[in-house]
Amino acid sequence: MPPASALHRLLARTVLLLALAFVAWHGGAQASSGEQDVTLRAHYWVDPTGEAGIDTVAQAPAAQFQPMAGHRTFKLGDAALWMRLDLPAMDPAQRWFLMLDSSAFTDHASFFQPRPGGGWQEQRAGDHLAVSRWSIPDRSPVFALDDTSAPLSVWLRLDNKPAPLSPRTTLLSAADLQQKRSWTHLLVGVYLGFGLLVLFLGWVHARLYGDRAFVAYVVYVSCMLGFQVAFTGIGGQFFWPDWAWWNSAAPAVFMLWLTGSGIWFVREVCAISRYHRGLDRFALAWSVFGLLYPVAYLTLQNAAALAVLNLYGLLSVLLSIGLCLWAWRQGERYAGWMALGFLPVHLGYPFPALRAAGVLPDSWGAQYAVLIGSAIEIPLLLYILHRRAQHFSENRARLRALDSTDPLTGLTIVPVLELRLRDAIRRARRYGHHCALLLVELSNHADLRLRLGQDAGDRALVLAAARLTRVVRDVDTVCRVTDTRFAILVEGPQRPEHLKLLAQHIVAKGLEPASILPGDATLRFRLVSTLLPVDREIAAEEEERVEARRALQRMHRALDQLADEPRKAVWHLPREQPVNPALTGTPGQGGADAQPLPGAVPR
Structure with a gap:
């Protein structure tokens, strides 16, 4: 298309x-020098019975015919219109034709001209007669004139029912007729x-x-x-x-x-x-x-x-x-x-x-x-x-799109993210590589909303979604999982050093000035990231779903704990390691090996 x-x-x-x-x-049609409208030269008579023949009409007294004073219409019904056209002498070196326009409003058209030895030569047309049987097949009735070296009188019989008849006759040379066609x-x-x-x-x-x-x-x-x-x-x-x-x-x-x-x-x-x-x-x-x-x-x-x-x-x-x-x-x-x-x-x-x-x-x-x-x-x-x-x-x-996107930011919703996360984990396990999952939080959203108002807070979320979308590829997924948190699924294969560079890029992107936020307001991101999947085999689809949800829950807990570390903005979680409860002092939230990796970006 x-x-x-x-x-x-x-x-x-x-x-x-x-x-x-x-x-x-x-x-072009009006520019023909040999084209002549001869309708007004005609004399007409309406035959009320519609049964009079050419011999009867030709022998009728001249007073029976009225001059065609102008272009007019005739409501004939069962009657017939007879027209006598007195044509002047024309150039005999050319062949001449008489055209009757409006084929859609002429049932029968019969043209009569005298034979040299006596009698009449008839040519027939009209939309009640198959065009292939017309004397000269054309889009409108056309009749040939045989002898034009001297003035002659020709006769035209027309009938049409029930529409009125409005005859218009044109005299054309062969060249003009061909040009008009x-x-x-x-x-x-x-x-x-x-x-x-x-x-x-x-x-x-x-x-x-x-x-x-x-x-x-x-x-x-x-x-x-x-x-x-x-x-x-x-x-x-x-x-x-x-x-x-x-x-x-x-x-x-x-x-x-x-x-x-x-x-x-x-x-x-x-x-x-x-x-x-x-x-x-x-x-x-x-x-x-x-x-x-x-x-x-x-x-x-x-x-x-x-x-x-x-x-x-x-x-x-x-x-x-x-x-x-x-x-x-x-x-x-x-x-x-x-x-x-x-x-x-x-x-x-x-x-x-x-x-x-x-x-x-x-x-x-x-x-x-x-x-x-x-x-x-x-x-x-x-x-x-x-x-x-x-x-x-x-x-x-x-x-x-409202069924699968967030109304404010236009990002995908959580069920779509979980589905894509399960597929990504399955592909990563099949081909022996790792995909990456990042959880990003707009940490200064509450401050922006308090200082600049609710409208500025919403614009900050929209801007955050746009910037996170620009730093990843088209095949990756960005999803708004809570009011101020965004999950990013980066399709594999991924390595730890690639993930660290991406995290630094995200934090730096948020610090760029934005025209849609008033004053010197910027976006401050903090995030946690990890590589998936775990090494153990997953056989059932339900186990894949549980693993995907467990990964998201683990990231949320880690991001909650990172909030208590004001000097750090990035935490790269080691693969297959639980969150360290020592950061918060809360038992039951992870082991002792989960520490921020070297290269964490200070907030």
């Missing part, structure tokens, strides 16, 4: 490249490639953190990619060219799944169930409705079903914003960031939604507003989820 900073830089650069690419695409394929391909990359990263995060929010994110991004593939016509051209039924149904199905999965995603990230069970169940039911409603919509295929679809999409936008802001007000930190992350798509969604409802005519913005918004939204949401998961993971790690 790449570091967080590297992931952030990668996503930021990719978003910037996508934005520049879309700007270049829009500029290349730019569209390039930019949609970059978008899909980036979306698949983000999809993979989301799945990796889901496996890494085990967070259901990433699963919802993966589903949401998958539906977003499916919707864009279907809505732009790329799916019918490349992914399902032989599936006419799915080519017609895919935009509506993916739109509903996208909306439903988006509400589920918001529900998971904002943790609605944590704050209100009823609202959580409502959000879940709303998501399930989006998952199941395509069955009813495709069965009915009428104006009421389309109205429910559009209303569901609009209300889902408002619901997602409301849930995010409500959860943010409840204290969910990342819910507010989620509202901002969804903003690019929420700003772009009204354009295709109003286009589908027949309020806005077809346009470049209506086709690509959501695509551009999602290209910005998808990486933003992943970044927000990444930071959220990282934050929660750190909190869980801290909670788990």
Whole structure:
């Protein structure tokens, strides 16, 4: 998994490249000198029965047709729209084409031009016809013009149900058509490639953190990619060219799944169930409705079903914003960031939604507003989820660490030390060497707390833990065994001279000045040390546990006795020898051979 900073830089650069690419695409697409919008040159007539043929329409009186005064939408239902395009003479050295945009909103498109010997030549397209059977397979209906040396009138029959129809026809030369195809394929391909990359990263995060929010994110991004593939016509051209039924149904199905999965995603990230069970169940039911409603919509295929679809999409936008802001007000930190992350798509969604409802005519913005918004939204949401998961993971790690670490100093607790001490003694006996055990006490802690206060006393303990940790290796263990005492387990092999140097280093380290302690306060350590294990054989695990505890108890007794020797700070206990009771005059605490070794450091 790449570091967080590297992931952030990668996503930021990719978003910037996508934005520049879309700007270049829009500029390149509009820069074609031979591209002409001929929609406003058309005259139209709506056939209420939808059964009139080309011969009947061509022979109808001219007064029956109305001029196309502007880009508009037609709610046809079972009717059909006939358009007569009066085209001027064009350069016969080039081949010319007529393109009809918005393939997702045209069930049938039939293009008629007169034959030289009489009759009509028909070319067919539309999303109710498999793209592989179109006269010219493309992402949108494209029709070839045969004779352009003289002005001619061509006819276009269109129908679409239940969504309104907003025809926009463009006259293109072969070079301009190829340029338009290349730019569209390039930019949609970059978008899909980036979306698949983000999809993979989301799945990796889901496996890494085990967070259901990433699963919802993966589903949401998958539906977003499916919707864009279907809505732009790329799916019918490349992914399902032989599936006419799915080519017609895919935009509506993916739109509903996208909306439903988006509400589920918001529900998971904002943790609605944590704050209100009823609202959580409502959000879940709303998501399930989006998952199941395509069955009813495709069965009915009428104006009421389309109205429910559009209303569901609009209300889902408002619901997602409301849930995010409500959860943010409840204290969910990342819910507010989620509202901002969804903003690019929420700003772009009204354009295709109003286009589908027949309020806005077809346009470049209506086709690509959501695509551009999602290209910005998808990486933003992943970044927000990444930071959220990282934050929660750190909190869980801290909670788990409380079970095995000291809350004040962050050192391991006594049960962990005893376990590691038993393992160290077992390894030392197996390989024939000795490990070392030191018990260190912050002897002036009571004085620091009395002079400087409880807060300074706690800081002194934290500083002592930090300094003891720095003087040993990573494989060694430092543990706070009592309020002011620390045990250090030094893994073997160890020798007495090494142990003496380490003890002197610990005492000297405590005397260094520290900025977190006021005045000239320093840490004064006194310690006892010994080499383990004893020479006798230990067979049972219980005996190893008893030996480890006996070693710690012996060290505590020795450190208690060392407190009565104010001139000494270090006592190296001889291996296998009990503590000398002569130091304290208390019988029963050791033999007569336990004396401070030469080289003890005076306090």
